[in-house]
Amino acid sequence: MLIPIQSYFILFLSLIFNTLASPRLEMNALLEFKNEFPLSAPDPHASFAFSFSSWNTSIDHCSWKGVTCNANSGEVISLFLQFIFLNGSLKANSSLLKLQHLDSLTLSHCNLIGKIPSSLGNLSHLIDLDLYGNNLVGEIPYSLGNLSRLTYLLLAENHLRGEVPPTIGNLNQLTFMVLASNNLSGNIPSSFSSFSKLSYLDLSKNQFTGGDLPSILSNLTSLSELDISYNHFKSKLPSNMSGLHNLEVFDAKENSFVGNVPISLFTIPSLKEVFLSGNQFEGPLEFGNTSSSSKLKWLNLASNNFNGPIPESISGFLKLGVLDLSNNSFLGPIPGSMSQLVSLRVLDLSYNKLEGQVPSFLWSLPKLTLSHNSFSSLEEVVVNGSSSDLSSNSHVDLGSNSLRGSFPRWICRSTTLDFLDLSNNHFSGSIPSCLMNSTASLGDIILRNNNLSGFLPEIFTNATKLRSLDVSRNQLAGKLPKSLINCKSMEYLNLKGNKFKDTFPSWLGSLVSLRVLFLGSNAFYGPLISSHFGLPSLRVIDISHNSFDGTLPQDYFVNWHEMSSVWVDETKWPLPEDPIYQGSPFTMGGVNIFDDSMDMMYKGVDTKFPRIFRAFKAIDFSGNKFTGQIPKSIGLLKELILVNFSRNAFTGSIPSSLANITHLEALDLSHNKLSGNIPRDLAKLSFISYLDFSHNLLQGPVPRSTQFQSQNCSSFEDNLGLYGLEEVCGPIHAPDPTSGNSQQSEEFSSEESEEVLNWIAAAIAFGPGVFCGLVIGQIFFTSHKHIWLVEKFSRN
Template sequence: MKIRSQSFFFIFFISIIFNILASPTLQRDALLEFKNEFPFDASDPYAPSEPPLSSWNTSSDHCSWNGVTCDANSSEVISLVLEYTYLNGSLKANTSLLKLQHLQNLTLYSCDLIGEIPFSLGNLSHLKHLNISDNNGLTGEIPSSIGNLSYLSFLDLSHNDLVGKIPSSLGNLSRLTVLDLSDNRLIGEFPSSIGNLNQLTIISCYSNKLNGTLPSSFSNFNKLSYLLLTGNKFSGGDLPLILSNLTSLSYLDISVNHFKSKLPSNMSGLHNLEVFRVNTNSLIGTFPTSLLTIPSLREISLSENQLEGPLEFGNTSSSSSELEVLDLASNNFYGPIPEDISRFPKLEFIDLSNNSFIGPIPRSMPQLVSLKYLDLSYNKLDGQVPSFLWRLHTLTLSHNSFSSFEEDVVNGSDPDLMSSNSFQGLSKVDISSNSLQGSLPGWICKCTSLSFLDLSNNLLSGSIPSCLVNCTASLGYILLRNNSLSGFLPDIFTNATELRSLDVSRNQLSGKLPKSLINCTSMEYLNLKVNKFKDTFPSWLGSLGSLSVMFLGSNAFYGPISSHFGFPSLRIIDISHNNFNGTLPQDYFVNWPEMSSMVGNEYYELSDGIDTFMSRMGGLSYEDSMDMMYKGVDTEFQQILYVFKAIDFSGNKFTGRIPKSIGLLKELRQVNFSRNEFTGSIPSSLANITNLEALDLSHNKLSGNIPRDLANLSFVSYLDFSHNLLQGPVPRSTQFQRQHCSSFEDNLGLYGLEDICGRSQTPGDTQESEEFSPEESEEVLNWIAAGIAFGPGVFCGLVIGYIFFTSHKHQFFTEKFGRNGIKTVR
């Protein structure tokens, strides 16, 4: 009886304590204490104009405060939801939130929290919903105490800076339906205990550093609707078992991992599936035709895997009638593109690039009336380019063997196709690197929304049509290089204010440059090389404030160059192999700010496609490529390496002294004044160009000594002083000693060459060697492989090109326009 009485009083005492803790005043005070844990600093430049939580004060009921929800009967705080509230501090281990013992929902979304998640949060035993996401300053590990929150159904710790492994204690959260740990720096594998969470409907752990294998217990998640693991390092797991059992799945994204597996042979049981995204892994096998039996499927992305075989869509009666996206790029599929691709009438996006498909474009493809994006590049397709394609938004057919455009478009025999409305949506056209013949098609002039046109590396002839003026107002890129186009460059640039890149190099264009180019105020890249242009130097282009790269080489330009022109953004200029003449004033290079400044000297590394699937969906890309003779092997280089600053004045008729002001251009990597008639001494100011990698002064009439200070140019890999009137000692340094003997030949007054010419191949030596023969050395041109990238989502480049090797030798590969050396794909 006494024991029963003591138990009664204990329970009564505890109830009094809880009632006191739950009293409205104490609940209010706990919230105010929490507010005071984050003092407001008005001097903080990131602070809002007024203090956060300003509505929290004693003049009003705490249940009416912003973000606070109370129980209607007891006034206990059951929900605290703070979003975009500038707390700018850390959660304390003894935070006043612990006094809100009936709290069921705690959301601190994008509150600028810093520090670690306190272990003590595991004491909020009534929590059902915990969201502490999007706080970039939140660090540390996920506290294992969260596994004590037995009522928790929603856990979101995404978009923070959390580290460490996923604690196995999360496997205790048997009521959990949503687990979001994405965009952190978590490592390790999923704990095996994760398989206990059979109520999960969403798992999102993308953009972490998780690795290893997926536990087979993932197959227990028969209620799982969303699985997002993209951007990790997972490599294994029984995918056929796991995926086949996720029968409630509607959205799957395990892309950008290292999975090495086959896909399930039968996925028809995933009858709710809408998105199947497994791209950028190492999956093997054939195309999973069972996917196409799922009526709800909207997207299939299998790109960048190792799938192989012919593409077959199966003979099933049911099909994915909702399919909008088919991305099979960068696999090993071969054979023809199936004619029954027309079974999917809602297709908007098709990417079959970088495979080995053959034959023509299917005749049935015009039935895909919703199609907007088509990429069939880097295959072995041939035949005609069908006319229906001009109704698309983005068309990429590059690097195939298409021979012509469909005749009704070329001749305009189809009035419906030739109407302006049929072309108004067309924005990007890339049919470069094919075998297209004939003249430029007239339909181009109908494309009034065209922003990107690339017909380079074909066999097109005739003139550039003047009607192109109809679409130059929207064009950002006109790339027609390496064809057989002739005639004048038409005066079509009056409204071309969006044009950023014009490349008509390696054609047979002639005449003067159109003055309307002065209107191209966005121009960054101008390439007119290897044509027959006959004009004076276009100093008037100096008003184009964005022009960074200008190639005028190998034309018939003539006359002196103005000493006062200024190109404020110019990084690379090539006026080589023309008929320019006269002297260059000593102050000639004074007003070239971009080449003397380190501003903008960033490094770029461009991928050989577009980085993500979503950017491929709508992104615009341009990537320069080049084909170079590399150690005797014709090698294709697809990636732009980095931004060079360079000048090439070679192969002209300049006289007088080389301007001393060249030394002001301290960021130059390449200087070439060869094959002119320069006289006088080599300017010692060249030693100020500390990043210089290649210097060619050969085939001039230079006299005097080689300046000793040039020996201090530590990055120089290529030097050529040959065929001049130089005398005196050759400077001694590692850079000079590594040069070939031919770099100093035909300078009868030079001495100190014993170490260089003693080990190098002599001019008469015909034995096989990795050095150049005399014939090759005469053809050595002076350019560094250079590239430049312009604009978000847009890649633009150029090639001038060199490759150096320096293990007691160097090899300099040069552009020879059809001879041995660099063969540039234009």
């Protein structure tokens, strides 16, 4: 039997041994965890990326990067690994489980794969768990509900699926939970009602469909930010949301919520931001008795089914800075009470049914978007005998209304204006020379489809920031202003559909950024200058329906480098489904591309615009008076999609070099004086959907390929020497190959013979951080059941 003093001595030795052994065990556990990922490497693109370089036995493990120990006991309490390519999965028996005092575990952006091991639920001391930004799959394990001390749970941006286990509701100490950007589905568990301490909840970008939201939300009284956007919720919002008295941000955009927006939401005194765009809310909008003490700064109700007038009570939100009510069915005038919104900076009321006069108190807003309504006039404000200050104005979009009268001269007083769209209205008269006062700051000027007349004035002397200019479909005449040569940032220039009478503006060759040039349907005349004039970035050119004449040298297209090379940066362009476009129409170069009815179908399948505009390169020289041969150098432009040389007086043979343009989808050489055979190599153009060789002097066999045999018979008519059309026109229409004067059948239908290709290509132009450009594409042709419809437009 041991005496008591001996017992104390043994206990003392045991404590010393455990104290010395524990750090060594934890060091070994960390090294074992490191070795579970033998190919790990830091993210080379992150300057603060984690590295295991400090993890070696020469120094105390509590000094290792990402490791934090308890200052008294030396136990590992935190592991912070971020931006390192672990390239492996968390094992069910991972050495992490030996770190039993761990209260914080961060493994974010580590390229983890596989499932979340249920054994993580054994780390009972965890307070923070962050697995953000990995490639984890499978379901959220039920065992995470065992982490009863957890206050911070972050599982966002993985590939987790299935329903959220109801055991997560056991984590009643949570203050912060983010499950966003996964594939989670089903209902929100009713156990979420236990999150009485939760202040931040983000379930966005999943596939949740429902849940008892009224019951759940009524208990989340500590919630300051709730994000359930980009899901599939189809219910109504709770009728009484006043219990969320700490709520500051409510984001439920891009769901399928129905019914009315509850008035109680707007009575929450702490509320600052509301995003409900992209749902199916309906009925008149009501705010109730708004308080002047309201903190609401951002309200987005765009893309719903609201109708009726904009409520006068909106004037109560005195701190409101951004208001977006676009894409609804609001009626009537803009309420005068909006003049009391002294903090308003951004207003978007586009795509509604608003009418009447645009009030002058809106002119001082930095960003004003009122397009696609029925406004009929503009009010000009006068203060103390002089017009109001427009120094803060940077964006004015009044396009697609019913505005009449002369060009609004108050715009000339804005020296900070970056974007101006007055398109698709009924403005008349001349463009004032005083606009020169604003062009120094302007990046986009869009005046197309009005009744503007006179000359385009010399207003571009200081327009060095101008990216796009569109004055198409007006009545402008005379010569082009030479001051355009100062627009060094110009990427898009559209002058089509006017009455400009000038020779080809060769001086535009100094605009090295110009990618799209539309001169079609004017009165330009004379020969084209040499191919060496510049425009190295040009991708789309339309000089159709003018009076250009003369011959084109055989090397004319030699220096058109942009059309002969693949654009390597196309993957950097955001798509319309990206968040930058959510809640607003897809725009390019500041112009809504759908304004031009750009509904495109190709072989019966909708074609996404990004594919077209990233790769779209086209030339249209049709409807002029060119003579001589089509330059063989056209074959160098191997990235062209569309080529149109129709309705000229070209002679000689079809250049076989066209077969080098392997991505070509439409080729129109009709209505010329071309002779000889159709080159056999054109049959290799596997992307071709439309061909037109009609009304020439061609002879010999029609090349055999699926692309040629799928064309309409009218694509070859009025070529007396062509034969081999049996599969296209049928045997009754086939000419006699032995006849020297074979005739096309008279049985072509008038519908077939009238089919033509009329197109103007589409374009790109972009400003910093924003995908822009401008599309004025117009294509109309049919090929059997293959349809490509963009927009039909009348010839001059």
